Amino acid sequence: MSDAGQGVAASPRDPVREKVRELVPGIERLSLTYGAMDDFNSETDSDYTSYWRDWFISSRGNEYFCEIDEEYLTDRFNLTGLNTEVQYYQYALDLVTDVFDFDCDDDMREQIEKSARHLYGLVHARYIVTTRGLAKMLEKFKKSDFGKCPRVMCDSQPLLPMGQSDMANSSPVKLYCARCEDLYNPKSSRHAIIDGAYFGTSFHNILFQVYPIMLPPKTQRRYEPRVFGFKVHSAAALARWQADEREKLKDRLRGARIESGFEEDEAEAEEEDDDEEMEGDGFEGATVQQ
Amino acid sequence: MSSSSQVTESWISSFCGLLGHEYFAEVSEDFIEDDFNLTGLQSQVPMYKEALEMILDVEPEDDDDEEEEEEEDEEDDEILGDERPTAYRRASDRRHLRIASDLSVIESSAELLYGLIHQRYITSRPGIQQMAEKYELQHFGTCPRVHCNSTKVLPVGLKDSPGHETVKLFCPSCLDVYTPPNSRFQTVDGAFFGTTFPSLFFMTFTDLDIGSGIRNNPSSTAQALLQIQTETTKGTSTTPANVTSINGVAPHNLAPGIGAGNIYGPRIYGFRVSERAKSGPRMKWLRMKPADVTELDETRRYWENPPDDADRPHDDDLNMVDVAEGKSVDSRKKISARRKRTNGSGNGGGSPMDTNGVGAAG
Ligand SMILES: [Zn+2]
Ligand SMILES: [Zn+2]
Numbered sequence: 001m002s003d004a005g006q007g008v009a010a011s012p013r014d015p016v017r018e019k020v021r022e023l024v025p026g027i028e029r030l031s032l033t034y035g036a037m038d039d040f041n042s043e044t045d046s047d048y049t050s051y052w053r054d055w056f057i058s059s060r061g062n063e064y065f066c067e068i069d070e071e072y073l074t075d076r077f078n079l080t081g082l083n084t085e086v087q088y089y090q091y092a093l094d095l096v097t098d099v100f101d102f103d104c105d106d107d108m109r110e111q112i113e114k115s116a117r118h119l120y121g122l123v124h125a126r127y128i129v130t131t132r133g134l135a136k137m138l139e140k141f142k143k144s145d146f147g148k149c150p151r152v153m154c155d156s157q158p159l160l161p162m163g164q165s166d167m168a169n170s171s172p173v174k175l176y177c178a179r180c181e182d183l184y185n186p187k188s189s190r191h192a193i194i195d196g197a198y199f200g201t202s203f204h205n206i207l208f209q210v211y212p213i214m215l216p217p218k219t220q221r222r223y224e225p226r227v228f229g230f231k232v233h234s235a236a237a238l239a240r241w242q243a244d245e246r247e248k249l250k251d252r253l254r255g256a257r258i259e260s261g262f263e264e265d266e267a268e269a270e271e272e273d274d275d276e277e278m279e280g281d282g283f284e285g286a287t288v289q290q
Numbered sequence: 291m292s293s294s295s296q297v298t299e300s301w302i303s304s305f306c307g308l309l310g311h312e313y314f315a316e317v318s319e320d321f322i323e324d325d326f327n328l329t330g331l332q333s334q335v336p337m338y339k340e341a342l343e344m345i346l347d348v349e350p351e352d353d354d355d356e357e358e359e360e361e362e363d364e365e366d367d368e369i370l371g372d373e374r375p376t377a378y379r380r381a382s383d384r385r386h387l388r389i390a391s392d393l394s395v396i397e398s399s400a401e402l403l404y405g406l407i408h409q410r411y412i413t414s415r416p417g418i419q420q421m422a423e424k425y426e427l428q429h430f431g432t433c434p435r436v437h438c439n440s441t442k443v444l445p446v447g448l449k450d451s452p453g454h455e456t457v458k459l460f461c462p463s464c465l466d467v468y469t470p471p472n473s474r475f476q477t478v479d480g481a482f483f484g485t486t487f488p489s490l491f492f493m494t495f496t497d498l499d500i501g502s503g504i505r506n507n508p509s510s511t512a513q514a515l516l517q518i519q520t521e522t523t524k525g526t527s528t529t530p531a532n533v534t535s536i537n538g539v540a541p542h543n544l545a546p547g548i549g550a551g552n553i554y555g556p557r558i559y560g561f562r563v564s565e566r567a568k569s570g571p572r573m574k575w576l577r578m579k580p581a582d583v584t585e586l587d588e589t590r591r592y593w594e595n596p597p598d599d600a601d602r603p604h605d606d607d608l609n610m611v612d613v614a615e616g617k618s619v620d621s622r623k624k625i626s627a628r629r630k631r632t633n634g635s636g637n638g639g640g641s642p643m644d645t646n647g648v649g650a651a652g
Contacts, residue, residue, distance in 0.1 A: 150434045150468040152448070152458055164436075175434050176554075176577040181573040183554050187471040202558045203328040217415070218572045223448075223462070223467040225489040232489045234537035234544060235465050237586045238579065246575040250563070261572050 039290055051098050056120060060237045061190035064173065064199070066136040068120070068127045073097055082122055085168065092116040096123075121198030122168065128203050134210055136205070141214070149177035150184055153221045159184065160204040163196025171196050176204045179216045217263045220246070233277040301347050305404060310474035312428055313445045313457060313483065315420040317404070319346060319412040327414075331406050334452075341399035345407075386519040402452060405482030408452065412487050418494055421487070433461035434468055435579070437554070438547035439504045443468070444488040447473030447480030460488035462500045463547025466575065492543070501546025528582040536583045544586075 011157045018215070049069060057065050072078055074097060083089040092115035094100040104112070127133040140146065141158050148156040159175035173194040186192050208215050222239065225232040253260045299307070306314045322329055324454065332338045343349070411417035424430065424533065425442055432440040435457050441463035448455045450468070457478045460466045470476070527549075536544060553574050554565040564570050580586060 084347045095332050112447075143438055150471065152467045152469060170598040171413055179573075180576060181554060181556070181571055182577065184434045185436055187434070201560075203571065205558045205563055209567070212568050215569055222576070223460075223465070225465060227486050227489045227493065232493075234586075236490075237588055238465070239546060240588070241580060241586055242575045245578050249572065249575060250567070258566055259568070261568075 003136065003192075008184045017027065031036070049201070052096055052100075052116065053098075053120070064191065064194065066133065066140060067118070068123055069132060070097065072127055072130070072132070073123060078126060078271055079123060082119060085122060086115050086119045087255050088112050089119070092119045101133040106225045118168070118195075121195055125163075125166070125200040125203070128199065129206050131220065131239065134207055138211060138214070141207070146175060147187060149175075149179060150187075152181050153219055153223065155219075157216050160207060161194075161199040162204045163199050163201055166197055166202075168195055168197040173199055174214055178204075178208060178214075179219065200273050215261065218261050219263050236277050261276075301345055301400070302404070304605055305401065310472075310478055313424075313475070313478065314408060315412055315417055315424065317407055318416060321411050321416065322346060322407055322412065328407065331403060334406060335397050335399050335403045337399045338403065341403045358518050384551040405452065405479055408482050408485075408650060409447070409484035412483065413490055418487075421491065421494060425491075426431045430459060431471065433459075433463060433547070434467070434471065435461065435464055435547065437504075437552040438463040441500060441503060441547060443485040444491055446488045447483045447485055450484050450486075452479045452481040457483055461547070462492050462496060462547060463504060463544070465545050465548075493538075496540065496543070498543070504546050504552070529584060531583070533584055536586055537604055541583050544583055545579055548577040551589055553577045595633045608632070 050067070053067050072271055073093075079093070082178045086092055088111060091100065091112045094102070095112055095116040096119060096222050100112075102112075104107055128137050137160070141160055144156075144158040146159045146161050148154075148158055154177055157177050157179040159177055161173050164171045164174060164183075172192055173186065174195045175186055176183055186194075220243075224239065225235040250260050250262070302316050302319075305311060306316050322342070335341055343388075348509070387498055408417075412421050422442070425444060428442055430443050432438075433443050438461055440506075443459040443461045445457050446460040446467060448458060456476050457470065457480045459470055460467050492500070497506055529536075533541055535541075554577075555574075556569075556571055
């Protein structure tokens, strides 16, 4: 979404501004129009546009979230159990669905605001494993909205957000790479504080079950530590052991007539393994295997 | 010469102070002034001489003069520099003397030359020491991989010749390489760090406890939870306690971020995704490690299962595992003793690694 520098502090009234900004590039120069938009943007006008949710997902730091359908949010069944998880549940829900009209002081408003964000996150975890939610997250995945795998051999594989727990407040969101099947920390500190439970432990795996076509080919290419051209023996020995494990896996899959999913051309590439190697703790034992 | 009292910043420190140059060490002028360390670079860098002068903030007396004379002037400067600081004019001072285009060529040549010298410098004793200080201060950042638990990383090049790849980061916990998180490093050539540096670093400073962060603080309760859920083999290294080295590395420093308990296992609603599923796990091997690392002693393994044991070498020759002394088998004693001598010598004298010239040879 447009994260072009709108602070989190921006009020929920801003989404219209942002919408307009999106629809009409250069609108800011047209101060008249802009002023007019501001007038239009009063809190009572909330019947059709999803002000709060628009504001939320376009706020800086919330780039990982997709927009939850009104329909989904208003079906009580989807919210089962959340009333005990979220303070001021009803107010928070009203705020999220833009029907909030409770007159309260700023402190209270802030509390409710916080609850609304928490509620949105918890519903989000459920929504993104629905058909609609998966499709929305898939689009974001295709645009690399969640970033790319930092591992060099993964060739900028797009990532997916995930939680290491489904319980709130246990650990922040992590990123899953389907190419190396490993977990990474978000680069930005504004993402590193998002609760992992807002994405959950299952979503990223479900996405690839539902859209197996999105599974990237696995790569066997790997980094080989070297010193002055020699492979480092300890690392090379470990890599060979791991390659054995990989071949065992491939045998098991072959036995079960299942595709391994590895890139083709690599099988023979790694046979040329007889470079000289160098032992770790000094050069006296530059051991040559075989 | 060290111009520490100079008010103006040297070319080297201003280069290292540039945004995106945070990984660079400041190569000592002593190192650059030793011609031996520059062997072979002349042919790789256009306007080599001018570039070198720029790096060293050396000002030829007269700009119109020919090469030969400049050389002499340089010599003079070297000797008289301290008494005659005016002889050293800052590169910026003389900028107006050169035509702009010329200068920008020299400037970029100077950067290239500095980078190539830097590659050699950081594998020399003073250089690797300087990088160790930067490492301790976490100047290179930490591994982005969750299970490496913020292991400190080191810059690395995937190639030793310039112009191929930008700088990457090597993690000793997972033995893998990563793209730096900030795009400002994506303009820095990996060759300026080279392929050798990080591995040489960890061979040199064998006392570093790479995995301390991984063992000591499971980063969150969730991780602790996860570890309980995952394989019960968590942390149960079955490596015999008396093994102090495997293939030259202390067992606790051998890729501590991988192995049982540090491998992601995909689950859906708490149920493990089968390896037989189309989307099932295929890459666990990449993060696996034997519970008993002595399994990695290939030489011994090979001879324990000899296809034909005609010429099995003597024990001494095939043992890649070090055991602590005391209850050691006598055939191993000799090796342990030999290791003792060489262990840690990487830091100091006697090791072939600490010669300044090693880098230059490559
Ligand atoms: Zn990856
Ligand atoms: Zn790592």
